[in-house]
Amino acid sequence: MxxxxxxxxxxxxxxxxxxxxxxxxxxxxxxxxxxxxxxxxxxxxxxxxxxxxxxxxxxxxxxxxxxxxxxxxxxxxxxxxxxxxxxxxxxxxxxxxxxxxxxxxxxxxxxxxxxxxxxxxxxxxxxxxxxxxxxxxxxxxxxxxxxxxxxxxxxxxxxxxxxxxxxxxxxxxxxxxxxxxxxxxxxxxxxxxxxxxxxxxxxxxxxxxxxxxxxxxxxxxTPLPKAPPAAERTQTEKDIERSLWQILGVSGACSAHARALADQLGMRVPDDYAPSLPDLVALAAAHPRGLASLSGTLAETITNEDGRVQLTSLLSYARAVGFGSLLSLEEHEGLMDLLHGICKEHPALLPRAAREALRYTCLPEPLSRTHLPVDDLEKAIDELEAMTDSEHVPDGTPPVPALLRLTEYVAAAVVGESASALRQWSARVAARTGIHPTALNERRADARQWAARQTSPVARVVLELTVDHDAPDERYVCRVLLARHNGTHTVLREPETVSKTPEEAARYLRETVECVDDEPGQDHHAPWVTVLVDRQGLHLAVDEWNPGAPNEFVPEQPLGAEFRLTLSCPEMSDFARGRDRAQQRRWASGDQVSLVADQDCASPRRLARLLQDSHRDAARVILHGPRDQRTQLLQVCLALGVPVVLWDREADCYEDAARLQQLNPTGPLADLPERVRRFRGEVFESEEASLPRPALVWEEGQRPKPQSLQLRDPRKGTHAS
The missing domain is CATH 2.40.10.120 (Thrombin, subunit H)
Known part of the structure; x- marks a missing residue:
């Protein structure tokens, strides 16, 4: 050139x-x-x-x-x-x-x-x-x-x-x-x-x-690589060379293994190719999967336990110093083939399995989302290969890598030939890398336990919003949690905390809900969206955030018209002692008692007295009045454990109370979120300015508790997020 x-x-x-x-x-x-x-x-x-x-x-x-x-x-x-x-x-x-x-x-x-x-x-x-x-x-x-x-x-x-x-x-x-x-x-x-x-x-x-x-x-x-002079070789290359010499034993074996490796790497091998041991190391270093591919042919020729131990030690050392990838070329291609169809048919499966199999690991970016597109599958596999292993089990043998643990979880979630092929693949990788069968079997047992209890549908999708005060425009740091009917929950972690605009947060939430619909056992259960905010965030019109049209055929609509969307303010429990117990008492007393906070209870003192005396068991408050009073009255309701509070964000005075009657606010409590959702859709389609903008706080009586598997490995705290 x-x-x-x-x-x-x-x-x-x-x-x-x-x-x-x-x-x-x-x-x-x-x-x-x-x-x-x-x-x-x-x-x-x-x-x-x-x-x-x-x-x-x-x-x-x-x-x-x-x-x-x-x-x-x-x-x-x-x-x-x-x-x-x-x-x-x-x-x-x-x-x-x-x-x-x-x-x-x-x-x-x-x-x-x-x-x-x-x-x-x-x-x-x-x-x-x-x-x-x-x-x-x-x-x-x-x-x-x-x-x-x-x-x-x-x-x-x-x-x-x-x-x-x-x-x-x-x-x-x-x-x-x-x-x-x-x-x-x-x-x-x-x-x-x-x-x-x-x-x-x-x-x-x-x-x-x-x-x-x-x-x-x-x-x-690609020319066959030649080793540089001894003085120019790195210490890692010299250590690899020394280990290979102990495994190969005789110099004649070097040429055969080098020719086999070069053929796997797609290089043309001349008839007179006679590499030295340093040349073999240079050849293994020429491709990220070179040493792993070489170890496959080495494992086939090892006939004694000492050679097997030496090969296992070599692979453990190589991974520790970053000399090549976990998988060989053949293993990588095989896994891609096995997972391609699974990922295409069940795009939410791999991220869901990863969240369970690798709970204490910061997941690669493609697996941190709710679904994994086929185009991102290879990137996810490559990043998992490089992740740190867990503790040694048993007897000082190598740990089970993160990628193999995930493979076992995916195998447990699918059936038939796909499950069998995935287990055979992980068994071959484990055998080549020297992983003890007992360690792999423990992962399989954990995976089967998870698969046996994964039928509980998602009851709520929880979006936690935190204002990004450093951003020049309106942006929020978002965290999404999936709360299930059986009381368990899963946090969807993003690899990088980047604040989002209201539109971006709305799209992120909708994508999550769409992927939840694909989960096993979800069936017709429509998830409920709960938005966690602090006291200052109770005024946010999250239900009016618009994610845009989902496709070219379906018109756009705001979140509140698409989902049952309610607010929650857990922060209030930090300031009001006994609030959680009061919520549980009000829920336990049933939904027969409601309080319509009109002009007769316009002061915080009067409202508090009613909620502590005649309406001590009220589970619902319909809050009226001007904007400048509502904030304080709302906080009184939440501090005293009222789990359900409904108000009109656009109301300016007590005379506007009639606008909420279209919602039948004191009607059956269980149907209230759905009535609000339908009404929000009518408001979005209408051009009438006098329609109310209903806001609804709905606090659950019990918050979900995390449920974890009892694993010997991975080591808790590694890549903790």
Whole structure:
């Protein structure tokens, strides 16, 4: 890759520049680029004015010239050749290549992305990995970029302008960047392979005319790694080498294991390949799953207990120092195949199982949500592999890794061949890594115990809101808890605490409720949404927060019209001693007694006297009156243990009390939340300004208690969240 061959391409009309792109000089008058850089996207025709700057602006000597489109691919591939009006004096020639094998290749290139634009276009050195086995549906190469720009606030693509950049592997042109891919953290580009267009007759003819001749594609694969001199090897590499020597025993075994590992890694192995033991270590270090894959072939040849102990110690040490992943290539691929269908059919299962299996662990981000999309499955597995293990059980043998524990829980939750295949997979991994069968069986027993009691449906989805006082706008820190009918509850933890706007919090809540509907045993049970707030938050109109339309067909509606949504203020129990006992007494006394707090009990003293005497067992208060009085009266009700309080947020005076009569506020208490939900929907659809905005506090008599499994491992406190 020569910087003097870099090209910046600008197309448009005589009056206006319209597109920017990249290119590469492959002959003194030929520039290779992407076709869409040269075309008007509205008409599809090429721009009448195309200007090219050849050379690297940071290296000096940039030459500007005009150009014409000489060639585009007849089958519509997004590549083109420009003919320059002026000949460039650049010595040498371009070599062409075609990646082969399975192992990822390092690539590089030069381009002019919009992210590097300041007063002019800056150059970005593209670099990363090209995985030959990865491609999009059109057969384009997938380029995983080492560094990538963040999304822009103006909506424009930060990679815009990088299209047309030549892609190099080992100084061979192997493709042309044609598209960015905003998934995978915006770190992925797509390139048209040189093999797809280099053999075209028109392309061939132009290179015969302007270059040294037709392109000859050289097969490129990942070279087999060679160990550096002993003085340059790390202490970890030397320790791994020493352990392997004890396991292998004879030097002849090194070559056989190296050839088997290279084949698994997708590298071509020449007949005369004769690696040394340090070369074998370098080969294992060339891929994150190299040592795990090597240990699989080593385990098959070990015939004595000492060798097994040495291999187990080697794998434990390697994981402790970060030398490779837990799973081999074959094990990773097998688990992905097993979980793909399960994740697609039951997207809430893996996060739910992870919350139970890994209670004392800070879960990876994909598993911290209520559901796991199939596209995030690999990321979740990769992050679980790197998590710290639990304590050793038994007899100093390796612990059961987090990933295997989760696999056992998923196996317990499914049935049939899938469950059997998952258990067989975890047993094979446990055997290779030296995990004692008793330790794995304990995890299986825990998983079966969990699966046997997982039928209790979710009774309430609890959203805890805390105001983010540091945010410049209205934002809240959110925590979601799932409370079940059997008294257990689960907290949905997010890997990073990021405050949300009301709309974002509403979407997060709705997504949670939607995933709860998919849980086993939920059936027709519609979850109740309880919003936990502090005293200052009792005025929040959370029921009016709008998450937007769920899809293109169903109209939007606020949370309060979609769910039975009530408020709760647990904070009051910290200030009012005996409040919880008073709540339980009022619930136990039944719902026959209600208090309508009208003008006769307008003062806090009068209201408190009624709730302590004639209405000592009242479970419900309908609160009327002006706004400036309601806050204090509401707090009196809550402090004295009244579990249900209803009021109109928009009421300004006692004369507005009649507005709430449409709700039948003193009617059957059990149906009140549903009546409020339906009325909120009517208010949302109506344009009448005089309709009330009902707010409802509903305190449960007993708060759910967490129920945990009795495990020997994991160690409590590890990654505590």
């Amino acid at each position: 020569e910087t003097r061959r870099l090209a910046l391409i600008r197309g448009g009309t005589a009056r206006q520049r319209r597109t920017n792109g990249s290119g590469y000089l492959i002959a003194p008058r030929l520039v290779l680029t992407a076709r869409h850089v040269l075309a008007d996207k509205d008409t599809g025709s090429h721009w009448p004015e195309i200007h090219v700057w050849v050379g690297h602006p940071g290296k000096g000597g940039v030459v500007r010239t005009r150009a014409d489109v000489l060639w585009t691919h007849p089958q519509g591939l997004d590549v083109a050749l420009l003919g320059l009006h002026d000949q460039m004096d650049v010595p040498g020639s371009v070599r062409w290549g075609r990646p082969v094998g399975k192992a990822p290749l390092r690539y590089e290139g030069l381009g002019f992305p919009l992210a590097n634009a300041d007063e002019g276009r800056g150059v970005e050195h593209l670099r990363g990995e090209l995985a030959p086995l990865s491609s999009d549906s059109r057969g384009l190469y997938v380029l995983d970029q080492k560094s990538a720009p963040d999304p822009r606030d103006d909506g424009r693509k930060p990679w815009g302008g990088a299209s047309g950049a030549a892609v190099f592997c080992e100084d061979y042109v192997v493709g042309v960047v044609v598209q960015d891919c905003q998934s995978y953290g915006n770190r992925r580009l797509l390139a048209c392979p040189a093999g797809a267009f280099a053999q075209d007759s028109g392309f061939d003819a132009l290179l015969r005319q302007y270059a040294d001749g037709p392109p000859r594609l050289v097969e490129i694969d």
